[in-house]
Amino acid sequence: MADTTPVWERVRGMVPVSLCDWPGKITCVLFSGGCNLRCPTCHNASLAWNWASLPGLDKSAVLADLRRRKRWLDGITLSGGEPTCVAGLEELLADLASTGLPVKLDSNGSAPHVLRRVLEAGLVQALAVDVKGPWAMYPELTGQGMAADTARDALAEVFALALAYPGQVYFRCTKVPDLTAADLEATRAQVPGDLSLHFQDYVEPRCHDDFS
Numbered sequence: 001m002a003d004t005t006p007v008w009e010r011v012r013g014m015v016p017v018s019l020c021d022w023p024g025k026i027t028c029v030l031f032s033g034g035c036n037l038r039c040p041t042c043h044n045a046s047l048a049w050n051w052a053s054l055p056g057l058d059k060s061a062v063l064a065d066l067r068r069r070k071r072w073l074d075g076i077t078l079s080g081g082e083p084t085c086v087a088g089l090e091e092l093l094a095d096l097a098s099t100g101l102p103v104k105l106d107s108n109g110s111a112p113h114v115l116r117r118v119l120e121a122g123l124v125q126a127l128a129v130d131v132k133g134p135w136a137m138y139p140e141l142t143g144q145g146m147a148a149d150t151a152r153d154a155l156a157e158v159f160a161l162a163l164a165y166p167g168q169v170y171f172r173c174t175k176v177p178d179l180t181a182a183d184l185e186a187t188r189a190q191v192p193g194d195l196s197l198h199f200q201d202y203v204e205p206r207c208h209d210d211f212s
């Protein structure tokens, strides 16, 4: 059944200032609830799978706050969960863009057609996309949420997008405990040489209380 939840009801968290979510930029981070994957190492499990239990945010208050703080921010990061799962994502991105701040979107890369749409529409200035590990490990890394072939095909589309939009799409791999040094090397080898892949340290999942 189609998700008819008004899009701002899916916004379930906010970090007012972050220095680490958009490299080199000071951003406000908003979090949308819901995710199509089930990574055992999920950093935002409550948000991903139990988002309706988290307190919501008021659209007018958030947008007013962003406009008030605009001079001290470089942009807005929309993270999750998985924002491409949200029906009405474009509406949400347009609302954020109405503040005049650039917007970056975080994604697990499973919906390249959505990423293409928001790039083509100019709704985001940057995308950060996960490469979770070697394709063969995707089933275990995503809690059986994504098969190896599916991951390879989806990410191939995202790699093509990154080449078509130079400097706007970057890739990251979180060094979760299951990934060995050889796995990290294999992950790097999957990404076309023209594209960068940033390896980030794994941190213990954060409590949802950190979001509001």
Ligand code: SF4
Pocket (backbone or CB within 6 Å): 035, 036, 037, 038, 039, 041, 042, 043, 044, 045, 048, 080, 081, 082, 108
């Ligand atoms: S893709 Fe991200 S939000 Fe979704 S389950 Fe995996 S780690 Fe959690």
